[in-house]
Amino acid sequence: MxxxxxxxxxxxxxxxxxxxxxxxxxxxxKTSLDAVNVGIVGGGVVGGGICEIxxxxxxxxxxxxxxxxxxxxxxxxxxxxxxxxxxxxGCSLTDKADDILNSDDIDVVVEVMGxxxxxxxxxxxxxxNGKHVVTANKALIxxxxxxxxxxxxxxxDGKSAEDSIQFNYEAAVCGGIPIINSLQSDFPxxxxxxxxxIINGCTNFMLTAMDRDGLSYEAALAEASKLGYAEADPTLDxxxxxxxxxxxxxxxxxxxxxxxxxxxxxxxxQELTATDYDYAKSLGGTIKLLGVAQRxxxxxxxxxxxxxxxxxxxxxxxxxxxxxxxxxxxxxxQRTTYIGQGAGRYPTANSxxxxxxxxxxxxxxxxxxNPADDGAxxxxxxxxxxxxxxxxxxxxxxxxxxxxxxxxxxxxxxSILQNxxxxxxxxxxxxxxxxxxxxxxxxxxxxxxxxxWVQGPAFWMPVLRPDxx
Amino acid sequence: MxxxxxxxxxxxxxxxxxxxxxxxxxxxxKTSLDAVNVGIVGGGVVGGGICEIxxxxxxxxxxxxxxxxxxxxxxxxxxxxxxxxxxxxGCSLTDKADDILNSDDIDVVVEVMGxxxxxxxxxxxxxxNGKHVVTANKALIxxxxxxxxxxxxxxxDGKSAEDSIQFNYEAAVCGGIPIINSLQSDFPxxxxxxxxxIINGCTNFMLTAMDRDGLSYEAALAEASKLGYAEADPTLDxxxxxxxxxxxxxxxxxxxxxxxxxxxxxxxxQELTATDYDYAKSLGGTIKLLGVAQRxxxxxxxxxxxxxxxxxxxxxxxxxxxxxxxxxxxxxxQRTTYIGQGAGRYPTANSxxxxxxxxxxxxxxxxxxNPADDGAxxxxxxxxxxxxxxxxxxxxxxxxxxxxxxxxxxxxxxSILQNxxxxxxxxxxxxxxxxxxxxxxxxxxxxxxxxxWVQGPAFWMPVLRPDxx
Numbered sequence: 001m002x003x004x005x006x007x008x009x010x011x012x013x014x015x016x017x018x019x020x021x022x023x024x025x026x027x028x029x030k031t032s033l034d035a036v037n038v039g040i041v042g043g044g045v046v047g048g049g050i051c052e053i054x055x056x057x058x059x060x061x062x063x064x065x066x067x068x069x070x071x072x073x074x075x076x077x078x079x080x081x082x083x084x085x086x087x088x089x090g091c092s093l094t095d096k097a098d099d100i101l102n103s104d105d106i107d108v109v110v111e112v113m114g115x116x117x118x119x120x121x122x123x124x125x126x127x128x129n130g131k132h133v134v135t136a137n138k139a140l141i142x143x144x145x146x147x148x149x150x151x152x153x154x155x156x157d158g159k160s161a162e163d164s165i166q167f168n169y170e171a172a173v174c175g176g177i178p179i180i181n182s183l184q185s186d187f188p189x190x191x192x193x194x195x196x197x198i199i200n201g202c203t204n205f206m207l208t209a210m211d212r213d214g215l216s217y218e219a220a221l222a223e224a225s226k227l228g229y230a231e232a233d234p235t236l237d238x239x240x241x242x243x244x245x246x247x248x249x250x251x252x253x254x255x256x257x258x259x260x261x262x263x264x265x266x267x268x269x270q271e272l273t274a275t276d277y278d279y280a281k282s283l284g285g286t287i288k289l290l291g292v293a294q295r296x297x298x299x300x301x302x303x304x305x306x307x308x309x310x311x312x313x314x315x316x317x318x319x320x321x322x323x324x325x326x327x328x329x330x331x332x333x334q335r336t337t338y339i340g341q342g343a344g345r346y347p348t349a350n351s352x353x354x355x356x357x358x359x360x361x362x363x364x365x366x367x368x369x370n371p372a373d374d375g376a377x378x379x380x381x382x383x384x385x386x387x388x389x390x391x392x393x394x395x396x397x398x399x400x401x402x403x404x405x406x407x408x409x410x411x412x413x414x415s416i417l418q419n420x421x422x423x424x425x426x427x428x429x430x431x432x433x434x435x436x437x438x439x440x441x442x443x444x445x446x447x448x449x450x451x452x453w454v455q456g457p458a459f460w461m462p463v464l465r466p467d468x469x
Numbered sequence: 470m471x472x473x474x475x476x477x478x479x480x481x482x483x484x485x486x487x488x489x490x491x492x493x494x495x496x497x498x499k500t501s502l503d504a505v506n507v508g509i510v511g512g513g514v515v516g517g518g519i520c521e522i523x524x525x526x527x528x529x530x531x532x533x534x535x536x537x538x539x540x541x542x543x544x545x546x547x548x549x550x551x552x553x554x555x556x557x558x559g560c561s562l563t564d565k566a567d568d569i570l571n572s573d574d575i576d577v578v579v580e581v582m583g584x585x586x587x588x589x590x591x592x593x594x595x596x597x598n599g600k601h602v603v604t605a606n607k608a609l610i611x612x613x614x615x616x617x618x619x620x621x622x623x624x625x626d627g628k629s630a631e632d633s634i635q636f637n638y639e640a641a642v643c644g645g646i647p648i649i650n651s652l653q654s655d656f657p658x659x660x661x662x663x664x665x666x667i668i669n670g671c672t673n674f675m676l677t678a679m680d681r682d683g684l685s686y687e688a689a690l691a692e693a694s695k696l697g698y699a700e701a702d703p704t705l706d707x708x709x710x711x712x713x714x715x716x717x718x719x720x721x722x723x724x725x726x727x728x729x730x731x732x733x734x735x736x737x738x739q740e741l742t743a744t745d746y747d748y749a750k751s752l753g754g755t756i757k758l759l760g761v762a763q764r765x766x767x768x769x770x771x772x773x774x775x776x777x778x779x780x781x782x783x784x785x786x787x788x789x790x791x792x793x794x795x796x797x798x799x800x801x802x803q804r805t806t807y808i809g810q811g812a813g814r815y816p817t818a819n820s821x822x823x824x825x826x827x828x829x830x831x832x833x834x835x836x837x838x839n840p841a842d843d844g845a846x847x848x849x850x851x852x853x854x855x856x857x858x859x860x861x862x863x864x865x866x867x868x869x870x871x872x873x874x875x876x877x878x879x880x881x882x883x884s885i886l887q888n889x890x891x892x893x894x895x896x897x898x899x900x901x902x903x904x905x906x907x908x909x910x911x912x913x914x915x916x917x918x919x920x921x922w923v924q925g926p927a928f929w930m931p932v933l934r935p936d937x938x
Binding site: 053054056057060061064066161162176177178181182185186188189190312313314315317318319320323331332333334335336337338339340341344346347349350351353354357358361362363364 | 522523525526529530533535630631645646647650651654655657658659781782783784786787788789792800801802803804805806807808809810813815816818819822823826827830831832833
């Protein structure tokens, strides 16, 4: 057991050699009596969950961080409202965020109030006051991440990495999936080709209910709302806008670009029908609402939110109910997929606690996003195989006209599918293309929709990695 | 834009308030001229990949870490052997590990030579000499993690967290999947109920080829060997022993226990037949070789490696070819699944680079494993639904005898399945049990195998989350 023959002298020598090289300079030791004092702005579902976890795991976290983590103050809207969690020992309630923001006693401000107005003030003022910030606020991050990063840069100007103020927002995207941390820690030596994610729990729950359980769109939405999966305004979910906010954040992390949300092509699930699931089944897969961003051949980055066909052999295809998933394709790691809970009290609170613990441990996000300044620009155009469903009234010449219009715009047809007709009124067929640009598809669809045999609007969506090619 | 009205005075005030509280004490600033000097022991597949990534991403990593990361020396077996990668600028080759271990110029030693003899010396001596260590060595970690942790504790005794020597081994389990980092960073506030993983790429490749492509066991193994998925001694793969090593490490991280590998029940894939896949299909799922560890009701921890039935709706069921996956069930996060490449040059090298970057950034693993000292003990007994296949020669009384023996040991039968017989010689039927203990199953199987109508050994395996219950 020679390994244990470590004398004090050898340790000192090793330590001196190490310090001499000046790689990790000596700093004042944190004593074990230090505490990390937390102020939480927002005493609701997530704030309560954070308190519960920090109380339950207090001894363990103290051992892990060599610091006690103590919730000193919670800012709530209404001091008299009954709470569904126990206020931690020694923690005061206030209804003024400034009590927390201006307190010399608070090290970490946790913003879990939501919204983008007061919450923005809270985050910026906390950072200005030299407090670390943890937030679960997706809307705020989607709106202001670049602005917050600029502010953080000013706050940290002249500070060493060890002394820098940290800003962590793991819970802001996909609640319990550590996707922010992973994009910051697991890909610095890698190049991300594509991110594709099921990043809205409400719509995934609805699509699962429609596909697996045969529910109507309306019944699925009602069920999702009842279970608390839908936003107050469900248009944010079913229209794809919540997914788009998250995709914007993921694109910032993966490619260092700050894309205007409204520039990201976005199609919701409202036009999906049982017929599409029938066709998806006959193609051997299913349909999920995905947020997709990818590096194009010229270095530009494209992205969109849309229902997409995915093969049954694809890991994303078995991600059901309100579960989220993010898949990252990259040069080194090839394909990595993270599946987990995208929302809910404890998954979200757990991510906030991880952010607090990272701060207590002194972990440093030197850069809050992938800083590769490779001039990546966002473009709306991307190439894909597409699925196009047309409702029609039968007549002579349909196939010829489809062929002519596709040919006109360089859209090569892979196959035309037609399931046995269930009703004369609901006749439809599907064109599956080869890989073409969405720009050309748009033109094809617009021209087809102008033909007299086409009934109502066409529905079209990308095919993620066709397994028949 | 009031957020930007941050005056120097307000920043100073904030900084003073912050320092006054003594939470993150000031330390000497790292200057941007600092370099993190790396010595790599092992110039093979992984070592070469690390050099390539560090060279390719040099500018980016310097910006990220405020440090340049430079490979200063590589220790190789044969100095004259041609390499399939470019030796980084300013990097020397040596065939003596001591040149790296004793160099005052090296901050981080990366051990990618493999094995458990010299590699163990390298790791222990590097730590003794005050060098951070990164390793991709699964066998070493499985054998010696607890010993290394003890050694590290001595090396770091009296050091502040910031000055402590780091030991990172992300690549040692599931190559490119950041499962070690995740277990260390994402679950400190959580309690892990179960880990279930496809943690051996060779066998998953073989089972996929047998199930999806109809290959024989022998053809599948030959193909896996040809593609480099099999260990030099494939028994380590097909016997489940490689998976068991990884499971042992995961149990250390999840539960803080150090289990003797030979105590973990281990069944390989050698007894699996096409018949089992037929039955799995008729049950609606498939069969994967899993490593499973779970918290039992009495707080004890059980674990095993075995082929397991899993439902098609389960995310693990679509993890095919050499891809790995780890699923973690926990109180807060519910179920989280990580899917990715378990081996290969760039996935493994990428994980090593992440470990190096974390050290360069100054991230601290205060504790290298879950330190919850809750007295968890490993037990071989666990409860599960089981699948039991028996080959038989037909006679009267089979059902009665099965019923009697199961009843004798309290094993409740959920169903008896019998696919249409393909050949008189290969008759088999399957018993699916309710949830019972493996101990009782063992007794049932032993007694059944003694009956004259049972042909050859029985095959039995756990059912992971039966979807029919």
